[in-house]
Amino acid sequence: MPEPTAQIHAARPSRNVFRRLGPILLFCFTAVLAVLTVSPLLWMICASLKPGDETFSPNMLPQHWTLENFQYVFTASPFWRYMINSFFVAGTITVIALWFHSMAGFALARLKFPGRELIFLIIFSTFLVSLPVIIVPLFILVRQMGMVNSYAGLIIPAIFNAFGIFLLRQFYIAIPQELQEAAVIDGASYFRIYWSVMLPLSRPILAALAVFFFLANWNAFIWPLTITNDRNLWVVQIAIASFHQQYSSSWNYIMAGSAIIAVPTLLLFFIFQRQLVESIKTSGLK
Amino acid sequence: MRTLLDAPSKVEKRPVMGRSGPRLKRSQREALAAYLFILPDALGLAIFVALPMLFSLSLGFFSVNGFGGFRFVGLANYQRMLIDPLFRQSLWVTFVYVLILVPALYVAGLGLALLVNRPMPFVGVFRSMFFVPNVVSLVVVALTWQVMLVDKVGFINRIFEFFGVSGYSWLGDPNITLYSILFVTVWFLMGYYMIIFLSGLQEIPREYYDAARIDGAGPAATFFRITLPLLRPTSFFVLLVSLVSAVSGSQAFDLIYIMTRGGPDNSTSLVIFYIYQQAFQFNNYGYAAAMASFLVLILLIVTFILFAVTKGGRFHFT
Numbered sequence: 056m057p058e059p060t061a062q063i064h065a066a067r068p069s070r071n072v073f074r075r076l077g078p079i080l081l082f083c084f085t086a087v088l089a090v091l092t093v094s095p096l097l098w099m100i101c102a103s104l105k106p107g108d109e110t111f112s113p114n115m116l117p118q119h120w121t122l123e124n125f126q127y128v129f130t131a132s133p134f135w136r137y138m139i140n141s142f143f144v145a146g147t148i149t150v151i152a153l154w155f156h157s158m159a160g161f162a163l164a165r166l167k168f169p170g171r172e173l174i175f176l177i178i179f180s181t182f183l184v185s186l187p188v189i190i191v192p193l194f195i196l197v198r199q200m201g202m203v204n205s206y207a208g209l210i211i212p213a214i215f216n217a218f219g220i221f222l223l224r225q226f227y228i229a230i231p232q233e234l235q236e237a238a239v240i241d242g243a244s245y246f247r248i249y250w251s252v253m254l255p256l257s258r259p260i261l262a263a264l265a266v267f268f269f270l271a272n273w274n275a276f277i278w279p280l281t282i283t284n285d286r287n288l289w290v291v292q293i294a295i296a297s298f299h300q301q302y303s304s305s306w307n308y309i310m311a312g313s314a315i316i317a318v319p320t321l322l323l324f325f326i327f328q329r330q331l332v333e334s335i336k337t338s339g340l341k
Numbered sequence: 342m343r344t345l346l347d348a349p350s351k352v353e354k355r356p357v358m359g360r361s362g363p364r365l366k367r368s369q370r371e372a373l374a375a376y377l378f379i380l381p382d383a384l385g386l387a388i389f390v391a392l393p394m395l396f397s398l399s400l401g402f403f404s405v406n407g408f409g410g411f412r413f414v415g416l417a418n419y420q421r422m423l424i425d426p427l428f429r430q431s432l433w434v435t436f437v438y439v440l441i442l443v444p445a446l447y448v449a450g451l452g453l454a455l456l457v458n459r460p461m462p463f464v465g466v467f468r469s470m471f472f473v474p475n476v477v478s479l480v481v482v483a484l485t486w487q488v489m490l491v492d493k494v495g496f497i498n499r500i501f502e503f504f505g506v507s508g509y510s511w512l513g514d515p516n517i518t519l520y521s522i523l524f525v526t527v528w529f530l531m532g533y534y535m536i537i538f539l540s541g542l543q544e545i546p547r548e549y550y551d552a553a554r555i556d557g558a559g560p561a562a563t564f565f566r567i568t569l570p571l572l573r574p575t576s577f578f579v580l581l582v583s584l585v586s587a588v589s590g591s592q593a594f595d596l597i598y599i600m601t602r603g604g605p606d607n608s609t610s611l612v613i614f615y616i617y618q619q620a621f622q623f624n625n626y627g628y629a630a631a632m633a634s635f636l637v638l639i640l641l642i643v644t645f646i647l648f649a650v651t652k653g654g655r656f657h658f659t
Contacts, residue, residue: 082461088453089470092528096477098496099485111494159382168372174379181390183644185589187613188636191620191629192396193389195405215385245374274478276595281621292480296599299484306488313481324476328469331476335533336540 096317103314107307124311128298131308134315136287137294141316144209144279144290145272149265152214156264157257160223161249165235175224182217186277194281204285212282213272219264222334226260227253263330270320270331291316394637401631406624418631428632430607431615434519438611439587441520445527446583447576450534455568457535458542468539472532479529479592483599486525487512515608518601522609525600526592534579541575542568577651584647588640589613612636 094115102110103124105117112118128134162168163175186193193212202208230253238248254261276292283289289297295312302308324331365373401419404412422428457468474482489496490511501507511521545568553563569576586592590613597603603610603618610618612632620629 078459078461081456081459085456085461085467086463088456089467092532093470093473095485095489095528096473098489099481102488110488111491111496113496113499115496155381155385158378162375162378166371166375166378167368168375171375174383178383178386181386183585183640184390184394185586185591187591187594187617188589188633188640189390189393189397191616191626191633192393192400194620195400195626196388196393196396211385212389215382215389217386220382245371245378249378270476274480276478276480276598277617280598292478295484296480299599309484310488313484317477317481320476320478321473324473325469328472332472332536335536 096321099310099317100314102307102310105307107305110306110310124307125315127308128312128315132294132298134291134294134312137289137291138315140288141273141290141292144206144213145269145275147206147210148213148272149268151210152216152219152268153261153265155214156219157223157254157261158249159220161227161253163220164224164227165230165248165253166245178217178220180217182221190277190281197282202282204283204288206288208282209279209288209290213275213278219268222264223257223260226257230256259330260334262327263334266323266327266331267334270323273316273320397630397637398634400627401634403627403630405626405630414627418628421628422631422635427607427610427615428612431610431612434608434610435588435590435612437519438523438593439584441523442526442587443580443583445523446530446534447579449527449531450579451538451572453531453535454538454542458539468535471535474529475532479595480599482525482529483596486521487600490521512600513605515604515606518605519609522593522596522600525596529592530583534583537579538572538575541572545571573651577647580651581644581647584643585640588636588643 098115101115101117104120104122105112106119106121106123109118159178163171163178197203197208197212202211234252234256235248238252243251274292275290276296279290279293280296283293291312295309295316298312299309402413402415404414404417406412453471457464457471461467490498492498492510492513493507495511497511498507498509501509509517512518549567549571550563553567558566590597590611593611594613594617597609597611597614598617601609603614613636616629616632616636619625619632
């Protein structure tokens with residue numbers, strides 16, 4: 056037998072061991088990494104269930120389980136009010152944004168008109184403008200419009216973003232032309248085509264975007280921070296941040312507040328994760 | 342009721358009672374309908390995105406007081422920028438932040454994607470676990486990590502103590518704090534980029550890998566010769582988005598506002614945070630706008646370089 060073959064035969068047992076052990080090791084590594092990744096969130100939820108003197112105990116799980124922190128958050132502040140504000144603001148933005156973006160996306164994808172490419176390019180270029188960069192002029196503008204400390208100021212500027220338009224346009228481009236032509240032959244108006252043909256077809260992507268927009272606006276901080284200082288208009292993120300300034304050492308209360316505002320987003324994620332992940336994937340493609 | 346948006350009908354030629362003006366051709370109606378569909382969003386984007394963008398370029402030449410009075414001051418704000426040591430420091434902090442964050446996110450996102458792109462038990466659960474930090478608000482993320490990073494008794498220091506390392510002040514030592522913020526940012530964002538990379542990986546045809554295996558290519562060769570080149574459009578997207586969001590502080594602002602307020606010793610004062618402080622803490626709107634327009638300039642240059650280097654994400658082989 057020639058030398059090289061003999062070497063390969065000699066090497067085979069160890070390679071086999073690696074082949075069998077490799078996936079197991081990778082699995083263990085991935086599992087440990089995944090647990091480490093979620094552990095800060097688990098720690099936060101555990102800390103919200105511990106009495107104050109246990110916050111910094113080395114144990115992750117509470118020794119004495121308690122709901123007293125949650126009680127305190129709801130009695131020491133009108134936390135319900137902040138949650139309703141957040142819900143109202145994020146919900147309104149989501150509904151109006153989906154309506155506007157689906158109309159614009161439909162027109163850009165399915166209708167022919169002069170300047171279509173240019174308009175799309177201009178809309179798409181605003182994709183790269185992020186809020187922190189324009190926050191000073193935007194604030195001055197919105198202040199001149201008299202929208203400081205108002206729901207309008209919280210809601211209206213947050214409706215417009217190119218991301219939703221782009222995603223819906225991509226979706227509408229993929230819809231077969233025949234459906235639209237059939238509607239045209241039936242004498243349907245363009246609004247009718249949009250409302251009765253396109254909107255029902257785009258239910259899945261609208262659901263995905265709805266979760267996406269709601270989460271983003273429920274979690275938004277910098278704009279509500281800038282545009283409101285009236286306590287009655289506070290959203291949950293502002294409330295918990297000022298809670299933090301007020302009771303900087305009572306971490307158990309702050310963690311309880313954090314858990315209250317994080318749990319709805321976690322629930323939304325677990326229910327709609329497929330849709331959410333789909334919309335992120337689409338945004339990354341082309 | 343008939344409107345201009347209605348499709349043409351067979352009776353079009355007949356004059357309609359009560360309607361004034363000439364009837365529109367079909368293509369004209371389609372265009373009109375399209376403009377009306379786009380109008381709400383176009384108007385909103387123009388007022389709340391494009392206008393502030395243009396406004397920020399001119400606002401830098403004015404001094405603005407807290408009540409909305411403007412006074413032209415020429416280049417004064419820009420001159421002040423040049424001699425302001427805090428601005429210079431914030432530029433340096435931003436530079437370090439971007440220089441570390443963008444590659445770190447690339448490696449973490451791609452690494453995780455490769456890890457969970459293979460069949461293994463619970464792989465869907467692992468993907469969700471890596472992504473889940475991204476759905477929690479940055480305020481909650483900042484607060485949670487702040488408690489965990491507390492000196493001496495914080496959870497992280499307890500763990501380090503267990504391994505015999507102690508005494509680090511993660512949010513109190515000016516030499517460390519920026520890295521703590523960077524770590525939290527990567528933890529928060531890596532799942533998002535993992536998903537983007539995953540969808541990129543899944544677009545690569547299986548045949549390439551089969552052919553490579555038949556040719557006897559090892560894992561390293563397969564990765565560098567097949568995976569990485571074919572991932573280039575995804576890589577471009579990831580680099581562009583992470584670069585723009587790092588420079589403009591999309592995540593950093595919330596974290597820094599809650600966790601450090603730019604401290605200790607201005608070591609985490611990113612440009613975007615310094616701009617915010619000047620505007621909303623000291624009411625120097627004009628000066629803040631001047632700095633913001635400088636930041637926009639940097640963003641444009643960086644984006645342009647990225648497009649030039651990658652030829653718009655197409656990346657052809659030499």
